[in-house]
Amino acid sequence: MFTGSAFGQNYEQIAKQIVNTSAGVKPGDAVVITGGQHTMPLMEAVAVEVARAGGQPNMWVTTDKVVRAVNVETPEAAIQASKANNMLLLADVLITLPSVEDSRAVLADVSAARRTKFGQVAAASNMNQQLDASKLRGVFVSYPSKSYAASQELNYADYEKMMWGGIGADYAAIADQAEQLKKMLATGKKMHITSPSGTDLTLDLAGRPVFADDGVLSATDQQDKLIYNRTARLPGGLLYGTCQETSATGRLAVANDAISAGKPLKGFKADLKNGQVENVRADVGADAFQQQMAPYGPSGLKVGRFSIGLNPVMKQEEGKAYYPSTAAGMVYVASGNNALYGGENKEPGSYSFPIANATVDIDGKVVIRNGQLVSTTASTMAAPKKRRR
Incomplete structure (x- = not known):
């Protein structure tokens, strides 16, 4: 419950x-x-x-x-x-x-x-x-x-x-955690994401803008030049940004998801090379996924953004393909258009891949372990060597 x-x-x-x-x-x-x-x-x-x-x-x-x-x-x-x-x-x-x-x-x-x-x-x-x-x-x-x-x-x-x-939710606490992670992402070079489903990928952060949505528009937020810093969502608690569009490498795997009109996507797997999602396969829904993304061409399947959820009240249910992006420890990587977030892919079309129970490290420092946020002030533990590239 x-x-x-x-x-x-x-x-x-x-x-x-x-x-x-x-x-x-x-x-x-x-x-x-x-x-x-x-x-x-x-x-x-x-x-x-x-x-x-x-x-x-x-x-x-x-x-x-x-x-x-x-x-x-x-x-x-x-x-x-x-x-x-x-x-x-x-x-x-x-x-x-x-x-x-x-x-x-x-x-x-x-x-x-x-x-x-x-x-x-x-x-x-x-x-x-x-x-x-x-x-x-x-x-x-x-x-x-x-x-x-x-x-x-x-x-x-x-x-x-x-x-x-x-x-x-307690947005003051969420804002504190968001600020700590935002600083790490803004100065970090590489993000490494793994999951029990088989995801194992790296992204180059490339010094891009990082956005923190803590559910409240402060006076400073309201004066920002970018619309995405002048917006908040409720339930709030989301950190997001873009990566270098040709940097994503490794494997992407999603146990359960749903594509357009609620069609199931199960056992999804793909390879990532130079940012591009390739060799797509799935136990169920591979054809429907390909049909949905085909009109957007290669740009629609070029990974260029990510998000991390921070709200402790929101919960994911992987078995039911329910992945609220703001759930604490929930990770998404997304392909396609990322221009609104400060990226360089302006072509229409995108797809967001939920990475449930993820482990994430930034330059070797773990910030999420098995879908649970790790305190960035107390934790100095490096990622296990077997998960490093």
């Missing part, structure tokens, strides 16, 4: 956390609140709290039916970047909740070609650069969905408790 303190369904208390602690809404701030119809109770509570803080709330609501229509029924010739983004760029704050409740149903049978087209027009819009240049800051809030819990075979009551508990 998941553990940790939980808000339950006290939406007013959750809204105070989002609006005042995480987003830091100020009098006069224009605040856009987006979400699906199923998130309306929290959206409404957030809008009320924005008003109490002196901000100007604007709610943008959608439904699963509308989102599916956009993805499936929009004529291909009419697919273009959302013009709503132009209005969004005028806002001070964006608070985003999930726009769909049942993502598998919404995305079922959406062709890889259409997905690619949406990605291409989004990339061509230069929205990333516009966001960096804007004053916008944002908070992305997860919302427990019964359909999602069912699809992952999770007990909904435990899953819901964990989600609200993760949102209300």
Whole structure:
């Protein structure tokens, strides 16, 4: 059973956390609140709290039916970047909740070609650069969905408790740990990742920017030049960045995962050479994986970013392919587009590989062991020699 303190369904208390602690809404701030119809109770509570803080709330609501229509029924010739983004760029704050409740149903049978087209027009819009240049800051809030819990075979009551508990986690402690790891990553040269499933790979960190999402936008965060330093997610607790795009070498293995429309991917294995994911095979789902990634070409399978979860309330369940990225000790490596994170791969399309129960060392110093975070202040133990390259 998941553990940790939980808000339950006290939406007013959750809204105070989002609006005042995480987003830091100020009098006069224009605040856009987006979400699906199923998130309306929290959206409404957030809008009320924005008003109490002196901000100007604007709610943008959608439904699963509308989102599916956009993805499936929009004529291909009419697919273009959302013009709503132009209005969004005028806002001070964006608070985003999930726009769909049942993502598998919404995305079922959406062709890889259409997905690619949406990605291409989004990339061509230069929205990333516009966001960096804007004053916008944002908070992305997860919302427990019964359909999602069912699809992952999770007990909904435990899953819901964990989600609200993760949102209300001790972010001061998370921020301290994030800062320690951020310094190591910013000055480190190599990251080595292994797992019981068979992952054994190295990445060159290359002095790239490292981002720490501790669930709260500080005054310094709000003034940063990069949009990704002006955003926070709830549940928070994530450290992420990019690596040198041709550096990933070794093996990549994932016991259980799910690709588009919830199709299972089991026993996935691949080789990594010069950053490229090669020789893909799997017990189940290899063809579906290849079909999903084929439209993006080699760039879609070039490893260029990573993340490390820091939230002690969030828990992974490998047997059910449930891997919240913010779970303490959860590791992801991702291929494809990494430009928004300061990387050099600007081609659309990406795939994130969960590395459960990972052991990670930075220049030989272990920071995660068997999926558990290791104190970076107390630990000076080097990685075992058999795991070094």
